Amino acid sequence: MTTLRQRLAGGRTTGLLAAVVPTLFVVLAFVVPLAGLLVLSFRPTDAFNLPLDGFTLTQYAQVFTTPYLYDSLLESLSLALRVSLTCLVLGFPIAWYLARTPTGWRKTIVFTITLSPLLTSEVVRSFGWRVVTSGEGPVNRGLQALGLIETSLPLLRSPWTVFLAVVHVLLPFAIIALTASLKTIDDAVLRASADLGASGLRTFRSVVLPLSTPGLVAGAVIVFSLTMGIYVTPLLVGGANQPLAGLRVQNEALVTFNQPRAAALSFVLLLLTLTVVAIVTALSRLADRSNRA
């Protein structure tokens, strides 16, 4: 028989005791509301879109038969794939620099620049893109000064501006994931590759890229997931008509006040996101295994 005191000293019970309060909090403040939302998504609605008691699959049927809703899922999927790829390509050089440079003021500057968008409110960054792409903003003024255009381009409502703004908002996440993974690549491996006569490009393709797969996958997964649900940036930069799922959820919930339909759409969105993430993770495991074999 061990006494309570001895068991506490084992660290096992202390850990469990410490877990009680945060677990209760997460269950009450996160799991319960999410479960409530799931129940809501199966509720029928009355003429004023208010939820009634009962069980129905109407909301989900609506999501899959209304182009306004299912198109937004496809559009979000396409945007998320483009944004993830772009963030990996743009993030790689920065991550390489951050992972391979000794500490110093230059690195602090790059680090601060990299993280400042992440820690700056999404509304501030979106507002920035509105100013940049406005009729008299720097882009239009610059192009006019160069004589490339005569009248201002309507950049503000364009899907390309939305794409660029979303990349800007999420790039720091890709950089963080990539940096963590690039830090683990041993310098000796790179030297070995160069000593064996491989060109820089060859070393990159057959040494650096395979070794950074975990970071690439982690970065892609987080950027993809975040893009799938994004709504503040597209709303502020592109307006309420951008055909994205997150924005449609917000619109159904806060403008049309059809909360059950918003709930159903958000669960389909979450499921779609998790499915793609699961497929990407499984594929990368497979590739990793065949690399090792």
Next chain:
Amino acid sequence: MPESTAVATRAASPSPDQSRARSRAHTRARLRRVGAALPVVLVCVFLVLPLLVVAISSFADRNSFAFPPSGLSLRWYGEVFSSDAWLGALAASGRLLLVVVPIVVVLGVLGGYAVGAGRFPGRQALSLLFLAPIMVPGVMLGLALLHQMQGLGLVGSSAGLILAHLVVTLPFAIRVISVSAASLDPRLVRAAQSLGASPLRAFLTVTVPLLRPGIVAAGFLAAVISLGEVAVSVFVAGARSATAPVLIYSAVQVQMEPTIAAISTLMLLASVVVIAVLDRTVRISRFL
């Protein structure tokens, strides 16, 4: 490396032909260095550009976003500090911060310790549960909390907003503190207990001080996230409890004004200072 030494010796011998070859190699090395730095600089410019433009526009002298501004003034900052709405929103953000950060740090220490240093079955599952709120889109979390609070009559209350910010910041706090907790030396706690400290006393006087860098980083991270949070807040904030980002969110949709640029610049400045200080003091980059 005998080969490279040989190259160096050959290159060192004086001959006009070889010195030209050397200077060419030198130029090539410099080109390569510039080529490697160029993408870094370009991406940094891309990241900074919109924020810089906001900062510059906030000093415009006229009510326009023409770039560059025709003249400079501080009138939009004066406007912010004389407007009840903006001051109220800033105060709401500040009050929220004072409540959210201490609570999230306590919850984060407990959760981060359990996940990082605890040894019990189901620890992985618990860690997944703690991080799960990150995987759920803000719009969905906001809707779920809104629906829940409608049932409890908490919509628009500050309690609702506090709850929302706790849910959003807790995963980050737990993640950061668990990294610190994973590197704890269990022998220190055992030493404290063999000297007669109770488990609670050992936790408070040994474990918590050892977790301090993680706790500081988690507190700052939670503060900055709470200051900027908008996706979830929009759903649960009422007219009276609207935070600064929520007010910017509605103001931008109604009308573009340089006042928004001024308040954005103030918030921007706060986060830049926080990150630079954090990286220099507790090296927050370790935890991310």
